[in-house]
Amino acid sequence: MRVFGAPMDLGADRRGVDMGPSAIRYAGLTDELDSLGIDCEDGGNVVVPSPERTEPDAGRPPEGRAKYLGATERVCRDLADEVAGAVADGAVPLVLGGDHSIAIGTVGGAARDRDLGIVWFDAHGDFNTPTTSPSGNVHGMSLAAILGRGSFADSEWADSPTVDAENVAMVGLRDLDDEEREAVRDSEVTAFSMTDVDQRGLPEVTRDAVEVAADGTDGVHVSLDMDFLDPTEAPGVGTPVRGGASYREGHTAMELVSRATGPALASLEIVEVNPILDDHNRTAELAVELAASALGKRIL
Numbered sequence: 001m002r003v004f005g006a007p008m009d010l011g012a013d014r015r016g017v018d019m020g021p022s023a024i025r026y027a028g029l030t031d032e033l034d035s036l037g038i039d040c041e042d043g044g045n046v047v048v049p050s051p052e053r054t055e056p057d058a059g060r061p062p063e064g065r066a067k068y069l070g071a072t073e074r075v076c077r078d079l080a081d082e083v084a085g086a087v088a089d090g091a092v093p094l095v096l097g098g099d100h101s102i103a104i105g106t107v108g109g110a111a112r113d114r115d116l117g118i119v120w121f122d123a124h125g126d127f128n129t130p131t132t133s134p135s136g137n138v139h140g141m142s143l144a145a146i147l148g149r150g151s152f153a154d155s156e157w158a159d160s161p162t163v164d165a166e167n168v169a170m171v172g173l174r175d176l177d178d179e180e181r182e183a184v185r186d187s188e189v190t191a192f193s194m195t196d197v198d199q200r201g202l203p204e205v206t207r208d209a210v211e212v213a214a215d216g217t218d219g220v221h222v223s224l225d226m227d228f229l230d231p232t233e234a235p236g237v238g239t240p241v242r243g244g245a246s247y248r249e250g251h252t253a254m255e256l257v258s259r260a261t262g263p264a265l266a267s268l269e270i271v272e273v274n275p276i277l278d279d280h281n282r283t284a285e286l287a288v289e290l291a292a293s294a295l296g297k298r299i300l
């Protein structure tokens, strides 16, 4: 396993998420993984330019709005190279965010030489494009970019040709923008909202999601946005939405991911931890616990 930090905050409106990788490391990530017998090296952080010295509209697509898109592209290309390098060395990449725009880089690298499915745990769809986004924040567009939707169709860096929408499952949705909702409905992705979780239970939904992602692919990428969890458990996120997964549900989902994917877990990323908004680092501590469950830790 090779850990990378992506201290990215250009894709979100709230400062502080750039400190997420430090907070998760401080919460004891590598010790925890070592104690599970996982051989874990830290590959350090990718370089992210500071917003003070970056042009917000540089690299803007011809239509719509995507703040800091040019800088985001550069960071995601670097991250993709690091992640692909880890895969080539036989290591499973674990990427720590940073805002969720970094998923474009993580998946770009993880899916470079193989067909990947994705399970996307999130309160949000991150399915906006520069023309539908109400905020212009790229963290709300990352899954659309990975699938090459809208104006991302022309951007080679964003579109991951080895990820098919039919192998993407979202879990935990409860906050979508109007046009984004239409886009999710019209797409081939499988979307499990909190209504599905309420009615069928998280274990069943998670099993189905992993099956969608694993079907006919070489492996599964798991993208865990910490706002998937209820804000009472994970207060340190920039866009909290009430009604999320409980502490136990979070662990259940990650344990099922590890049981269901096993060696097929191709890569993992944990994003949106914002220590400034947190309560004594508990969101980062929870991120470490959930990483451990996703990587095989069991109570008994």
Ligand SMILES: NC(=[NH2+])NCCC[C@H](N)C(=O)O
Binding pocket: 099, 100, 101, 124, 126, 128, 133, 134, 135, 136, 137, 139, 140, 141, 175, 176, 177, 225, 227, 239, 272
């Ligand atoms: N990765 C996230 N936390 N995304 C939140 C996105 C919020 C909103 N849908 C937007 O496009 O701005």
Ligand SMILES: [Mn+2]
Binding pocket: 100, 122, 124, 126, 139, 225
């Ligand atoms: Mn997200």
Ligand SMILES: [Mn+2]
Binding pocket: 122, 123, 124, 225, 227, 228, 239
């Ligand atoms: Mn989210």
